[in-house]
Amino acid sequence: MDNFHVTLLPLLLLSLVISPPTATAQLRQNYYANICPNVESVVRGAVIQKMQQTPIAAPAALRLLFHDCFVRGCDASVMIISPNADDEWRSPEDMTLKPEGFDVILAAKAAVDSNPQCRNKVSCADIIAIAARDAVVLSGGPFYPVELGRYDGRISTRSSVVLPHVDANLDRLNAMFGAFGLTQTDMIALSGAHTIGAAGCPSFIDRLYNYAPNRPTDPSMNPGFVFQLQRTCPRVFSPAAFAFLDGTTPARFDNAYFQNLQRGMGLLASDQVLFTDPRSRNTVNLFAGNQQAFFNAFTTAMGKLGRIGVKTAANGEIRRDCRFPN
Structure with a gap:
């Protein structure tokens, strides 16, 4: 959450970002039990592998969740690469995000989709949430169950990035x-x-x-x-x-x-x-x-953080590539 941009959110943003009841109701533990039962262990394996390669992987993956959820909600919009460079991660506030965080998510997505049963059935947003939890646990922090069932957003714009600043009171x-x-x-x-x-x-x-x-x-x-x-x-x-x-x-x-x-x-x-x-x-x-x-x-x-701005099938999708809308 460091290097955030100071701007107080107007009430309008509340109505745009806070999850409606139908969205948050879809989140539950073991959401993928009958879809991709091993998803959490697969993601954990990818996080472990990246942490063994670089110690930056854990804090970078955890920070990615904050920067995602605080903009358009927990919908993996921070992962999107736009051909015209109008995307969240190239905003001034997100330029400090470490590539190792993105690498963790892409590696976990590839590992999940390598199983035909799971391919294109697990959202990037859920993978970010799982990876952030595992980054905490593997660094010695507490384990907590992650609610799953998010869909990925389709929109990512630089102007939408509004985050707390490093000198905020x-x-x-x-x-x-x-x-x-x-x-x-x-x-x-x-x-x-x-x-x-x-x-x-x-x-x-x-x-x-x-x-x-x-x-x-x-x-x-x-x-x-x-x-x-x-x-x-x-x-x-x-x-x-x-x-x-x-x-x-x-x-x-x-x-x-x-x-x-x-x-x-x-x-x-x-x-x-x-x-x-x-x-x-x-x-x-x-x-x-x-x-x-x-x-x-x-x-x-x-x-609570993980319930912000949850997308449903009506306004989201399961991205085949976390970097691009389908």
Whole structure:
């Protein structure tokens, strides 16, 4: 969810994106039991294989779900490649998505469709949801059942990408998440996905230099953390320079992210504000001290996230190639 674009969603977007009852009702566990019974194990195998090839695969696949669901709903529109380049993944907000995330989904789709029983019967949107869960579990996080039965969308446009920005304050974060029926606790729990992954220097460099008059750096930051980041990201930095969102256990899905916030070591301003704002601090403290409480809240929030903007057979399809509408 890093590198998001700050814009508060108008109420109109609620009516366009929030799933109608008929759409969410179709979602259920074991949706593919009689269609493609081994789909979850096949997807898991593809995620495992990609994670063995590169540690970026897990956070990239998890982030892909957020960037998909928060735009047109969980319909795999983020995967679409448009011949005129007017698609979500080439918007400024999505240019930071890692190719490894897309590779995970394409590999899983190919593995699923290699079984004649399953071919062209499992949506890319469902594969993204399963892969995101497996990325969490295989990184040490909680297992949770994934509701399935989504159809893939047919539309993807750059202008539709409206996402929270890296310097969003609590009010903006709550407005964005609240537009999708997610509570402040849901938002904080989902922000905990930053316990794995990284962000490029442009996402936080403004916090390190000339933050404000007479304040060279963001005052909410731990001074030692600032010094460490300034070495990683000098004023003139390499385009490939980055820092881990959780520098303590960057590859493990745990509650260290929240413990870092307590120490002023949140990488993004939108991370650190969860602790500096007294309205959200108690939840951060709860999750920092009780990993199971974080895991429970995260699985609840992921269930809600997965129901956003669900497509049906009436307004969707099962894409044969995740990158192109049929």
